[in-house]
Amino acid sequence: MSTATLTPFKLGPASGASAALAAPGAATHQAVHIDLGDRSYPILVGPALLDNPATFAQCPQAAQALIVTNTTVSPMYAQCLLQAISPLYKQVHVLALPDGEAYKDGATLNLIYDQLLGSTADRKTVLYALGGGVVGDMTGFAAACYMRGVPFVQVPTTLLAQVDSSVGGKTAINHPLGKNMIGAFYQPQLVVCDLDTLNTLPVRELSAGLAEIIKYGPIADMAFLDWIETNLPALLARDPQALATAVRRSCEIKAWVVGQDEKEGGIRAILNYGHTFGHAIEAGLGYGEWLHGEGVGCGMVMASHLSQRMGWVDEAFVQRITRLVKAAGLPTVGPDLGAERYLALMRGDKKSEGGDIKFVLIGNGPLSAGGSGPGTATTQSAPEALVREVLAACTQSAA
Amino acid sequence: MSTATLTPFKLGPASGASAALAAPGAATHQAVHIDLGDRSYPILVGPALLDNPATFAQCPQAAQALIVTNTTVSPMYAQCLLQAISPLYKQVHVLALPDGEAYKDGATLNLIYDQLLGSTADRKTVLYALGGGVVGDMTGFAAACYMRGVPFVQVPTTLLAQVDSSVGGKTAINHPLGKNMIGAFYQPQLVVCDLDTLNTLPVRELSAGLAEIIKYGPIADMAFLDWIETNLPALLARDPQALATAVRRSCEIKAWVVGQDEKEGGIRAILNYGHTFGHAIEAGLGYGEWLHGEGVGCGMVMASHLSQRMGWVDEAFVQRITRLVKAAGLPTVGPDLGAERYLALMRGDKKSEGGDIKFVLIGNGPLSAGGSGPGTATTQSAPEALVREVLAACTQSAA
Numbered sequence: 099m100s101t102a103t104l105t106p107f108k109l110g111p112a113s114g115a116s117a118a119l120a121a122p123g124a125a126t127h128q129a130v131h132i133d134l135g136d137r138s139y140p141i142l143v144g145p146a147l148l149d150n151p152a153t154f155a156q157c158p159q160a161a162q163a164l165i166v167t168n169t170t171v172s173p174m175y176a177q178c179l180l181q182a183i184s185p186l187y188k189q190v191h192v193l194a195l196p197d198g199e200a201y202k203d204g205a206t207l208n209l210i211y212d213q214l215l216g217s218t219a220d221r222k223t224v225l226y227a228l229g230g231g232v233v234g235d236m237t238g239f240a241a242a243c244y245m246r247g248v249p250f251v252q253v254p255t256t257l258l259a260q261v262d263s264s265v266g267g268k269t270a271i272n273h274p275l276g277k278n279m280i281g282a283f284y285q286p287q288l289v290v291c292d293l294d295t296l297n298t299l300p301v302r303e304l305s306a307g308l309a310e311i312i313k314y315g316p317i318a319d320m321a322f323l324d325w326i327e328t329n330l331p332a333l334l335a336r337d338p339q340a341l342a343t344a345v346r347r348s349c350e351i352k353a354w355v356v357g358q359d360e361k362e363g364g365i366r367a368i369l370n371y372g373h374t375f376g377h378a379i380e381a382g383l384g385y386g387e388w389l390h391g392e393g394v395g396c397g398m399v400m401a402s403h404l405s406q407r408m409g410w411v412d413e414a415f416v417q418r419i420t421r422l423v424k425a426a427g428l429p430t431v432g433p434d435l436g437a438e439r440y441l442a443l444m445r446g447d448k449k450s451e452g453g454d455i456k457f458v459l460i461g462n463g464p465l466s467a468g469g470s471g472p473g474t475a476t477t478q479s480a481p482e483a484l485v486r487e488v489l490a491a492c493t494q495s496a497a
Numbered sequence: 498m499s500t501a502t503l504t505p506f507k508l509g510p511a512s513g514a515s516a517a518l519a520a521p522g523a524a525t526h527q528a529v530h531i532d533l534g535d536r537s538y539p540i541l542v543g544p545a546l547l548d549n550p551a552t553f554a555q556c557p558q559a560a561q562a563l564i565v566t567n568t569t570v571s572p573m574y575a576q577c578l579l580q581a582i583s584p585l586y587k588q589v590h591v592l593a594l595p596d597g598e599a600y601k602d603g604a605t606l607n608l609i610y611d612q613l614l615g616s617t618a619d620r621k622t623v624l625y626a627l628g629g630g631v632v633g634d635m636t637g638f639a640a641a642c643y644m645r646g647v648p649f650v651q652v653p654t655t656l657l658a659q660v661d662s663s664v665g666g667k668t669a670i671n672h673p674l675g676k677n678m679i680g681a682f683y684q685p686q687l688v689v690c691d692l693d694t695l696n697t698l699p700v701r702e703l704s705a706g707l708a709e710i711i712k713y714g715p716i717a718d719m720a721f722l723d724w725i726e727t728n729l730p731a732l733l734a735r736d737p738q739a740l741a742t743a744v745r746r747s748c749e750i751k752a753w754v755v756g757q758d759e760k761e762g763g764i765r766a767i768l769n770y771g772h773t774f775g776h777a778i779e780a781g782l783g784y785g786e787w788l789h790g791e792g793v794g795c796g797m798v799m800a801s802h803l804s805q806r807m808g809w810v811d812e813a814f815v816q817r818i819t820r821l822v823k824a825a826g827l828p829t830v831g832p833d834l835g836a837e838r839y840l841a842l843m844r845g846d847k848k849s850e851g852g853d854i855k856f857v858l859i860g861n862g863p864l865s866a867g868g869s870g871p872g873t874a875t876t877q878s879a880p881e882a883l884v885r886e887v888l889a890a891c892t893q894s895a896a
Contacts, residue, residue, distance in 0.1 A: 161851035188851075204603060215674035220850050243642075245847045246669065246680045247760070270645065275614035281645045282681065361646070448644045451619050452560035452587075 104354045107321040107347055128342065130349040132265065133357045134285060141265055141289040141349045143342060148253060148292040149178035151185055157287060158249050160222040163187040166210055166237040167228040168197040171255050174298055179228055179253060187224070191217055195233065200386035202232045202272045204280070210240040221245040224287075230256035230303070231263035231390060235278070238269030242284035252286045255295040257307025257341075258391050261314075261348035262369075264289050266356040272385055276446045277377045283361050291349070293341050305427035306391025308333060309372070311344050312422055313398060314351045316415075316460045317368045317475035322347055323422075330425055367449055368475040371458040372398030375432065378443035382435040395428030400492045401457055407484045410461035415472050432493035440489050441482070454479045503753045506720040506746055527741065529748040531664065532756045533684060540664055540688040540748045542741060547652060547691040548577035550584055556686060557648050559621040562586040565609055565636040566627040567596040570654050573697055578627055578652060586623070590616055594632065599785035601631045601671045603679070609639040620644040623686075629655035629702070630662035630789060634677070637668030641683035651685045654694040656706025656740075657790050660713075660747035661768075663688050665755040671784055675845045676776045682760050690748070692740050704826035705790025707732060708771070710743050711821055712797060713750045715814075715859045716767045716874035721746055722821075729824055766848055767874040770857040771797030774831065777842035781834040794827030799891045800856055806883045809860035814871050831892035839888050840881070853878045 127144030147153045163183060167176050172194040180190050193213045195206055214223065225248060227237035234252050241250035252264035270281025296304070308330075315323025325343070326333070332340035352369065359366040376397030380388055388396075402419045405411045424430050435443075441455070449456035462476050463469035489495075526543030546552045562582060566575050571593040579589050592612045594605055613622065624647060626636035633651050640649035651663035669680025695703070707729075714722025724742070725732070731739035751768065758765040775796030779787055787795075801818045804810045823829050834842075840854070848855035861875050862868035888894075 204607065208603065211672055211679055212674075215672055215678060215845065218845050218849075218852065220852075221847055222850060243679045243681060245678060246667070246682050268645070273610055273614055275611075279614060279644060280610055280642045282642060283645050446614065446617050448620055450617075451621060453617065453619075 104318060104351065107319050107325065109343060128346050130346060130353050132285070132353045134360055137267075137285040137360075139286060139288055141291060141353070143260075143291045143293065143346050143349065145292065145294045145338065147290050148175060148295065149182050151182045153290055154183050154186065154251070154288070157183070157186060157251055158222070158224055159186045160220075160224050161187065162189045162191065162217065162219050163224045163226060164210075164214060164217075164219065165190065165192045165226045165228050166233060166240070167192065167194050168230075168233055169194045170197045171229045171233070175228060175255060175295065179226060183226065189217070195236070198386045199232055199272070199380070199390065200384070202236055202385065204271060207236055207240060207271050210236065211244060214240075214244055219244070221248055223248050225250040226253055227251070227264070228253045228255065229259070230254065231259045234259050234264045235269050235281070236271060238267070238284055238286065239271060239281050242269055242282040247284070249287050252289040254289070254291060256299055256303050257296055257345070258303070258310050260291040260296075260345050261307060262310040262352065264291075265349055265352050267360065275381075276443075276448075277381055277385070279448070291345055293338060293345065296336060296341055301427070302389065303391075304334070304336070305395075306389040308426040309391035309395035309398070309423070309428055311348050312419075312426065313369070313371050313394065314348050316398075316402075316419065316472045317371050317458070318351050318355070318473065319347075320473040322351070323472075327422060330422070334427070367456070367477040368458050370449065370477075371460070371475055372396075372401050374444055374447050374449065374455065374457050375400040375440075377447060378435070378440050379432055381443050382439055383433055388429070392429055395423045395426065396430055396432050396492075399423055399430045400432060400488055402460060403488045403492055404457055404480055404484060405460040407487060408459060408480060409464040409466055410459055410469050411471055412465065415460070432489070434494040436495070437486050437489045440493075441485070449477060455485070503717060503750065506718055506724065508742060527745050529745060529752050531684070531752045533759055536666075536684040536759075538685060538687055540690060540752070542659075542690045542692065542745050542748065544691065544693045544737065546689050547574060547694065548581050550581045552689055553582050553585065553650070553687070556582070556585060556650055557621070557623055558585045559619075559623050560586065561588045561590065561616065561618050562623045562625060563609075563613060563618065564589065564591045564625045564627050565632060565639070566591065566593050567629075567632055568593045569596045570628045570632070574627060574654060574694065578625060582625065588616070594635070597785045598631055598671070598779070598789065599783070601635055601784065603670060606635055606639060606670050609635065610643060613639075613643055618643075620647055622647050624649040625652055626650070626663070627652045627654065628658070629653065630658045633658050633663045634668050634680070635670060637666070637683055637685065638670060638680050641668055641681035646683070648686050651688040653688070653690060655698055655702050656695055656744070657702070657709050659690040659695075659744050660706060661709040661751065663690075664748055664751050666759065674780075675842075675847075676780055676784070678847070690744055692737060692744065695735060695740060700826070701788065702790075703733070703735070704794075705788040707825040708790040708794035708797070708822070708827055710747050711818075711825065712768070712770050712793065713747050715797075715801075715818065715871045716770050716857070717750045717754070717872065718746075719872040721750070722871075726821060729821070733826070766855070766876040767857050769848065769876075770859070770874055771795075771800050773843055773846050773848065773854065773856050774799040774839075776846060777834070777839050778831055780842050781838055782832055787828070791828055794822045794825065795829055795831050795891075798822055798829045799831060799887055801859060802887045802891055803856055803879055803883060804859040806886060807858060807879060808863040808865060809858055809868050810870055811864065814859070831888070833893040835894065836885050836888045839892075840884070848876060854884070
């Protein structure tokens with residue numbers, strides 16, 4: 099663990115230095131800074147950012163830019179973004195990919211390369227990822243690899259992408275045998291979280307985003323978890339102030355973790371709380387059946403059960419998380435894949451080593467030995483018997 | 498340009514600090530050091546390295562390793578390498594890809610991912626690239642992307658890969674619209690140039706490797722060019738001492754350039770002398786028709802002609818390069834693709850910006866204005882009329 103300290107949770111705008119990074123003339127915006135040396139960049143959070151040229155004034159200029167989006171988001175926002183960035187480029191192209199996790203694959207990635215090479219895009223070309231996590235992950239990976247690296251900007255339009263996937267430089271595509279298995283650590287130049295885009299988000303995707311917001315409480319900030327519980331109705335009602343606070347605080351926590359461990363050598367893995375079980379559910383059902391956030395929501399319940407069986411958290415915490423995940427509109431019981439399939443899928447998880455599955459457990463050791471309980475998290479393997487107990491208790495086979 | 502100084506060319510083993518990096522108990526080896534901070538690594542050059550466990554003693558240990566090779570090299574060397582590295586891993590798999598530049602594509606790259614995921618390879622898994630430039634580029638790119646990065650080791654078995662492509666961290670696959678368009682800068686842990694493997698190299702590939710060796714003279718070291726001219730018969734006869742000197746000096750020059758500019762923001766582009774024309778030939782004929790080194794050989798002749806028409810070198814230099822390329826067994830006249838096709842392909846070159854083709858010219862300006870002439874190189878655009886003159890003079894349409 100690092101000695102860096104997370105600033106305490108507070109309401110209202112972000113404080114001090116980071117606030118100074120807000121786009122010129124954008125008084126209502128907040129900014130969170132990702133501190134990674136010469137790969138540092140700001141995350142702008144606020145309304146009416148996407149269609150404002152000032153938002154992008156610091157982006158690199160070039161002969162061409164390419165906006166990568168999907169067929170759902172394109173009709174809503176592609177023209178606004180194109181207008182906003184057009185002063186920077188001679189040509190701006192738009193590529194709308196098919197929508198959904200099922201398309202986060204090599205074949206769809208190639209559509210981006212085909213577009214770039216078809217328009218003779220050079221190595222200064224800037225890619226803009228306009229959409230959710232799938233668009234962001236694929237565009238970022240394409241930017242990492244096109245001519246061995248071109249600049250890119252994240253413009254996430256889903257809650258999940260704003261609070262998690264667009265921040266921190268993880269990019270990837272899926273492989274039939276595992277999620278996000280082929281990818282790169284590659285940082286954007288800028289992340290623009292326009293809160294207005296959340297008004298057009300389907301309710302199911304709003305809930306999926308809440309899963310990643312809830313995640314930040316148990317792993318790093320129980321005061322934030324308290325706030326989420328209190329403000330869940332406001333978040334579900336898309337109250338602008340509540341969403342602004344949730345997105346900003348989530349990005350602050352993610353920035354704090356990523357700033358310590360860009361390439362997931364250690365602490366960064368705690369951001370995968372709920373993801374070991376969740377990825378297994380997603381892959382086991384086939385990508386796109388459950389949303390990523392739904393897998394994470396259910397996975398957090400399962401990982402909390404495992405933490406309890408390890409003696410690291412108490413029953414009350416498990417009930418609390420289960421209640422909150424359910425109230426957010428997310429599943430709390432896993433599908434009936436069978437324990438062997440779950441185990442096989444989890445052995446293929448990126449955190450595994452030599453077939454040993456690593457879980458993100460809440461706490462830092464047994465409560466009986468002075469463990470910290472919720473508010474910290476630890477990546478650790480677990481006895482297979484306990485994992486089987488959790489699968490038996492938390493999946494539909496148990497019902 | 499950097500202020501770093503290239504050590505002067507000399508015969509015999511590498512000097513000083515780098516020699517201390519040779520594998521334990523390997524008195525006849527030389528070592529060249531690539532200095533890139535925490536991504537630094539040694540290049541070992543010598544006979545009998547590939548089957549010696551001591552060569553790999555410092556490589557990272559893990560549960561698994563994967564040797565990626567091709568169907569031509571595998572029967573000759575895969576078992577030797579497997580034996581040498583087996584003390585470090587519980588399991589070592591071998592994957593033999595189809596042989597040839599035509600297979601340096603996304604579909605073949607996927608075979609590596611399928612193998613890794615099929616054997617539940619974790620993120621500590623070490624990849625070994627055993628073969629020529631195609632195997633090295635694809636294995637390196639797979640290592641860069643598998644689970645967002647696993648360690649890899651280059652074991653080049655062709656002269657071209659030993660003196661150029663295995664060193665410096667450029668990895669890539671081809672796209673139908675351009676060579677090496679999809680890739681990453683990703684450094685290996687170690688490069689092992691076993692000179693014994695050159696004994697089994699087809700003569701055409703030996704010549705292709707000589708193209709990249711010749712390249713280093715005009716861009717950086719005219720004393721080395723003198724030596725190559727004198728020792729060309731010995732190199733063609735595969736004299737072990739001559740090959741050892743050529744490989745070691747080529748790696749020294751490459752290390753000097755890459756150490757100044759890992760990601761080709763500037764000076765590194767001079768390593769592409771002959772490559773703008775050469776890549777156009779390769780892509781225009783279809784990958785695999787000409788070997789990469791053949792394209793580079795002919796491309797150096799063409800780039801020298803262009804340098805002369807710019808007034809940067811004299812006629813005698815153009816004749817000297819043409820004579821040496823020819824004597825090395827390489828083509829000096831380009832295929833008849835038509836000038837428009839050449840120009841279109843070169844506009845797609847990675848060095849191009851906004852449609853402006855960049856060439857690596859020999860010298861640093863017109864001789865009449867005090868230009869340095871051969872021994873330095875500069876990346877620069879050229880008047881299209883001069884490029885067309887070169888194409889008219891140096892391709893079969895002119896014959």
